[in-house]
Amino acid sequence: xxxxxDDGSAAIASVAGSASAEDSASPANSTNAANSALADxxxxxxxxxxxxxxxxxxxxxxxxxxxxxxxxxxxCLPGTLVRQGxxxxxxxxxxxxxxxxxxxLYLEQLYTFGGPDRDPREAPDSYxxxxxxxxxxxxxxxxxxxxxxxxxxxxxxYPLAGVPPLAFDHDRIVExxxxxxRNKLEYSPVAFExxxxxxxLGELFQLYTAVLGDNFSDYSNFRTRVLRLGILRxxxxxxxxxxxxxxxxxxxxxxxxxxxxxxxxxxx
Amino acid sequence: xxxxxDDGSAAIASVAGSASAEDSASPANSTNAANSALADxxxxxxxxxxxxxxxxxxxxxxxxxxxxxxxxxxxCLPGTLVRQGxxxxxxxxxxxxxxxxxxxLYLEQLYTFGGPDRDPREAPDSYxxxxxxxxxxxxxxxxxxxxxxxxxxxxxxYPLAGVPPLAFDHDRIVExxxxxxRNKLEYSPVAFExxxxxxxLGELFQLYTAVLGDNFSDYSNFRTRVLRLGILRxxxxxxxxxxxxxxxxxxxxxxxxxxxxxxxxxxx
DNA sequence: GCAAAAGTGTTCCGACTACACCCATGC
DNA sequence: GCATGGGTGTAGTCGGAACACTTTTGC
Numbered sequence: 001x002x003x004x005x006d007d008g009s010a011a012i013a014s015v016a017g018s019a020s021a022e023d024s025a026s027p028a029n030s031t032n033a034a035n036s037a038l039a040d041x042x043x044x045x046x047x048x049x050x051x052x053x054x055x056x057x058x059x060x061x062x063x064x065x066x067x068x069x070x071x072x073x074x075x076c077l078p079g080t081l082v083r084q085g086x087x088x089x090x091x092x093x094x095x096x097x098x099x100x101x102x103x104x105l106y107l108e109q110l111y112t113f114g115g116p117d118r119d120p121r122e123a124p125d126s127y128x129x130x131x132x133x134x135x136x137x138x139x140x141x142x143x144x145x146x147x148x149x150x151x152x153x154x155x156x157x158y159p160l161a162g163v164p165p166l167a168f169d170h171d172r173i174v175e176x177x178x179x180x181x182r183n184k185l186e187y188s189p190v191a192f193e194x195x196x197x198x199x200x201l202g203e204l205f206q207l208y209t210a211v212l213g214d215n216f217s218d219y220s221n222f223r224t225r226v227l228r229l230g231i232l233r234x235x236x237x238x239x240x241x242x243x244x245x246x247x248x249x250x251x252x253x254x255x256x257x258x259x260x261x262x263x264x265x266x267x268x
Numbered sequence: 269x270x271x272x273x274d275d276g277s278a279a280i281a282s283v284a285g286s287a288s289a290e291d292s293a294s295p296a297n298s299t300n301a302a303n304s305a306l307a308d309x310x311x312x313x314x315x316x317x318x319x320x321x322x323x324x325x326x327x328x329x330x331x332x333x334x335x336x337x338x339x340x341x342x343x344c345l346p347g348t349l350v351r352q353g354x355x356x357x358x359x360x361x362x363x364x365x366x367x368x369x370x371x372x373l374y375l376e377q378l379y380t381f382g383g384p385d386r387d388p389r390e391a392p393d394s395y396x397x398x399x400x401x402x403x404x405x406x407x408x409x410x411x412x413x414x415x416x417x418x419x420x421x422x423x424x425x426y427p428l429a430g431v432p433p434l435a436f437d438h439d440r441i442v443e444x445x446x447x448x449x450r451n452k453l454e455y456s457p458v459a460f461e462x463x464x465x466x467x468x469l470g471e472l473f474q475l476y477t478a479v480l481g482d483n484f485s486d487y488s489n490f491r492t493r494v495l496r497l498g499i500l501r502x503x504x505x506x507x508x509x510x511x512x513x514x515x516x517x518x519x520x521x522x523x524x525x526x527x528x529x530x531x532x533x534x535x536x
Numbered sequence: 537g538c539a540a541a542a543g544t545g546t547t548c549c550g551a552c553t554a555c556a557c558c559c560a561t562g563c
Numbered sequence: 564g565c566a567t568g569g570g571t572g573t574a575g576t577c578g579g580a581a582c583a584c585t586t587t588t589g590c
Contacts, residue, residue: 039352041309043382043400084307084396088382112380112402114311114356128352132311132400134380202542221580223543228578244541245587470569489553491570496551512568513560 044133045091046079046170048110048177049100051142051157052194054203057210058159059181060142061174063166064099065154071167077174078155079133092136099155101146106193110135110177113169135173137180141194185211189231192252200239200247201226231257312401313359314347314438316378316445317368319410319425320462322471325478326427327449328410329442331434332367333422339435345442346423347401360404367423369414374461378403378445381437403441405448409462453479457499460520468507468515469494499525 049062063075078099082091092107114132147155158164163174184190191207192199205222217225226232233253238246317330331343346367350359360375382400415423426432431442452458459475460467473490485493494500501521506514 037351038310038349039354041311041350041400042306043309043311043398081306082309082382082398083305084398086307088380088400109380112356112377114350114402130311130350130352132309132356134382200542217579218581220543220545220582224545225579240588241541243539243589245543247542468569485552486554488555488570488572492572493552508561510568511562511566513570515569 039130040128041130041132043082043088044079044131045082045088045095046077046133046135046173047092047095047138048077048135048173049096049138049140050177050181051140051145052207052210053142053157053159054206054210057206057214059178059211060157060159061163062099062147063156063158063163066167067154074167075164076167077135077170088134089136092138096138099148100140101148102140102144104141104144104193106139106190108137110137110173110180113173133168133173135177137177139181139190139194141196143196182211189252189257195252198235198237198239198249198251200249201232202247204250229260231260307398308396309398309400311350311356312347312399313350313356313363314345314401314403314441315360315363315406316345316403316441317364317406317408318445318449319408319413320475320478321410321427322474322478325474325482327446327479328425328427329431330367330415331424331426331431334435335422342435343432344435345403345438356402357404360406364406367416368408369416370408370412372409372412372461374407374458376405378405378441378448381441401436401441403445405445407449407458407462409464411464450479457520457525463520466503466505466507466517466519468517469500470515472518497528499528 047062051060051062052058053060062078064078066072066074066076078095080091080095080098082088086094088109089107096102096105096107112132112134114130142157147157160174160178163171165171166174181190185208191204195203195207201223202219204226205219208216208222231253232250233256235249235251237249239249240246315330319328319330320326321328330346332346334340334342334344346363348359348363348366350356354362356377357375364370364373364375380400380402382398410425415425428442428446431439433439434442453476459472463471463475469491470487472494473487476484476490499521500518501524503517503519505517507517508514
């Protein structure tokens with residue numbers, strides 16, 4: 001991550017080398033005698049799914065209600081355990097498609113939380129199995145996203161500021177995902193994944209404002225900056241919403257963006 | 269990441285929602301009937317360990333020779349499998365301390381590779397167990413790092429351009445890690461983790477040049493920019509290396525940097 | 537006409553670029 | 564002295580910040 005900027009979670013530490021090279025390389029051989037000490041894992045995938053309600057200027061997070069132990073009745077992020085033969089990303093897409101119907105989305109891996117004790121079932125007196133969570137970050141179009149109500153509608157969009165306390169370590173995942181969302185907006189064209197194909201510069205600006213805060217830039221300066229990038233094409237069509245001058249509808253020009261894909265495009 | 273920027277690995281896709289909510293929340297209940305389909309994992313930790321040889325202007329990657337099946341005799345990144353009760357980060361530190369003695373290092377999680385078929389032992393006729401790799405990114409001081417020669421010295425620093433083909437998917441990990449390294453340099457003070465406590469601006473510049481390429485900036489402009497940040501303190505001491513005027517020794521001022529920790533500091 | 541939203545232009549200023557130039561040391 | 568590397572300064576330029584101003588719509 002690139003990034004740009006940062007993508008969190010770092011550590012500075014001291015290591016006093018104590019050589020003991022019994023299970024050196026990666027991954028260790030499964031016929032190794034030290035195997036008895038190895039942890040067995042189930043691997044879960046948890047998705048932070050964001051969308052942006054442009055009109056109300058809010059970032060939304062998809063939460064679901066747990067209907068099973070542990071943490072039954074608590075809100076959490078949609079997740080699942082990885083099945084045999086299934087890649088992590090496949091699992092992430094599967095969870096998504098169980099909760100929501102969208103035609104376009106942006107998905108990328110976020111972080112892996114794997115310490116012991118993050119799941120109550122890891123208690124020593126319980127099954128001797130660890131649960132590891134690979135979190136994914138997703139961005140969907142708010143107006144296109146149809147939630148799939150399951151059971152007694154235990155699924156909802158929460159505005160970022162009002163997300164209830166979530167089970168497990170899912171609060172951290174949301175926080176981490178939001179940081180990634182802000183960074184992504186600043187140096188990548190993710191915004192165009194959550195806007196309609198044809199959009200006004202006002203909508204683009206409101207999207208940025210909703211995510212980055214409404215003092216990140218002046219509208220007219222934002223305008224000139226983003227147009228100077230040359231990655232938007234004016235369709236000539238106009239969109240009128242109530243009073244005010246009708247706005248031009250733009251489309252994101254993927255070809256024009258390609259050469260810039262490496263690193264520039266610093267908004268804000 | 270920018271991590272500024274970016275930190276790779278993204279995907280755009282379409283999902284046609286097909287509701288099947290049998291194992292909804294995260295992680296699924298272990299008493300669930302669908303459990304038979306869940307994959308069992310061993311979790312490995314693989315470290316890309318970088319250091320910078322300032323004098324020769326090269327970025328180095330630590331590689332080890334595998335001395336066990338599979339892929340015996342091939343170079344790869346130092347890694348290990350996670351043990352019972354051990355956190356991912358603990359495992360990463362353990363591998364490091366088995367290979368190298370350092371007094372300071374920077375370590376952060378990089379990416380999790382978890383598709384099926386990334387390890388030959390995952391063949392269906394083999395143990396029905398998946399191997400997942402959580403990669404970590406580390407930066408150590410080249411001059412302080414003492415390699416712990418194990419067996420017939422199957423451990424070596426390779427200049428980034430000359431790393432031999434590595435086993436598993438470790439080439440990808442190196443590539444991904446190098447991207448992270450470049451991003452980190454641009455917007456975070458990692459550089460000071462791999463420099464001696466007292467260093468000259470010339471050394472700092474050479475470090476940046478080694479990683480980012482020698483046309484990233486003019487020396488004198490780099491100088492003024494980095495000094496303007498106000499995060500370096502001139503100790504008054506001088507360092508002389510052969511001919512030329514002796515250079516001032518600086519120290520990184522952590523307190524002065526703290527308020528900037530959020531995001532500025534864009535070098536390059 | 538007036539309010540509301542889109543779109544244009546202008547001025548100021550800080551930061552980055554590309555140099556030229558001075559300083560201190562080893563030989 | 565001269566080569567080598569450290570350190571300072573300056574002119575040009577580009578881009579962002581702030582804000583005034585014009586244009587086009589609905590009512």
